Amino acid sequence: MNDKDRDKRNGIMVSEVVKEYALQRGFEVYENMRMSKVEMNEAALTSVARMAMALSDGDKAFEMVKQMKILGINPRLRSYGPALSTYCNNGEIDKAFDVEKHMLEHGVYPEEPELEALLRVSIRGGKSDRVYYVLHKLRSSVRKVSTTTADLIVDWFKSKIALKVGKRKWDNGLIMKAMQNNGGGWHGTGWLGKGKWQVLQTSVRKDGMCKCCGVQLATIDLDPVETENFAKSVASIAISNEKNSNFQTFQKWLDYYGPFEAVIDAANVGLYSQGKFMPSKINAVVNELRQKLPSKKFPLIVLHHRRIKGDKRDVPINKALVDRWNNANVLYATPTGSNDDWYWLYAAIKFKCLLVSNDEMRDHLFQLLGNDFFPKWKERHQVRFGFSDAGLEFYMPPPCSVVIQESEEGHWHIPIEAELNDEAERRWLCITRAKLDMVSGDSSTTSKDEKPLQNGEQAKSVTRKESAKELQYQNLVNHKKMIGTPQESYKNHRK
Known part of the structure; x- marks a missing residue:
């Protein structure tokens, strides 16, 4: 048997004969444990599911997950992987979505790898309704897609089946009402339009407009009910982790001295870069931020x-700053045993205001908040900052929500995941029906600056017919690090 007939397992070449023997023995061990009524945990049953996956037996793999529930074991995301992967690889679309349904019913939510597998099998099977469903699952749970998923999405829109799907006529009023009810950015009523799709890779202007098709991308924030529920969730978690009634005292303090137009994570600011706490940096942020707020009032400093009572409390300049903030009733000192993260986060949510912090908010405390509200809120309200030779710079929230968007005309805009210092550099897929008019005219005529995106190919970012002055302006925007916005931008975040 040559090397092509062997599999690599941890760097060791394993023949098919050895593999089959190992699987046989593995199932024998499982059956012996089951007959002897040996208690098995999630890890053991998942291992059996993986053996079933090696035999392309999706039903057996799924049965292991079902056994977990019978035994009172809560399945994890990894528990579903073998069954989902096997069904998708075998092209068993309905069974693959049965796995996803089972996941949701038991409080397990698919992430991008699982959704990518569902998208792939749906495209391969030509199931346009399933593709539409998964695109919206990606929108709600992933928001930005990896390059691998982006390539898969391009494959779909380039396919012959995608060309045929969609409504020729629809009620614009109903579409707009659906988008309004959803908070903007998507309608979820199905494919719109007919004909060939045009897929371009582009970027978004400073004002949130797509450089390719000219569509104004939506800014999607929490609605009032979601904001209230989110604030209650944060307060509940904070109170359960606090000693005595510290957090309730803070809530009463906010009711008395609030509202505030911005909140500063002062520890994050004071420890910026050097790891040495410097109140002067907090002061710089406070003073600069006040100039951007409509009221010019102090932000809340947490x-x-x-x-405040550390080694340098007696340094005159530090004491003067603290006294100034205290006298203005804008400094809240969190007590011993309290996590100040909950305090500044709750205040920013309660007052629907900006939060100045470079904290990525990825640790286990923030994971308790889940993905329902937090990512959406964070994107619209967090202001990052930096100090350089040129002075203090603020990096305001992006001009539009960086999430998959579906327009009232059936356009799709899909952001691609990347590590960026400037949101203006992000790449987006702009997907339109070729027969729809572009900003510059009929899209059926492609200008020399436009180039349809081929699989794995980068298209030019500027596809509209812009004047030399506009191009010069766009270049300035794309290379400028600071995207701070004054009062008008702030007002948009308060809506």
């Missing part, structure tokens, strides 16, 4: 009390 800081752990040990930072």
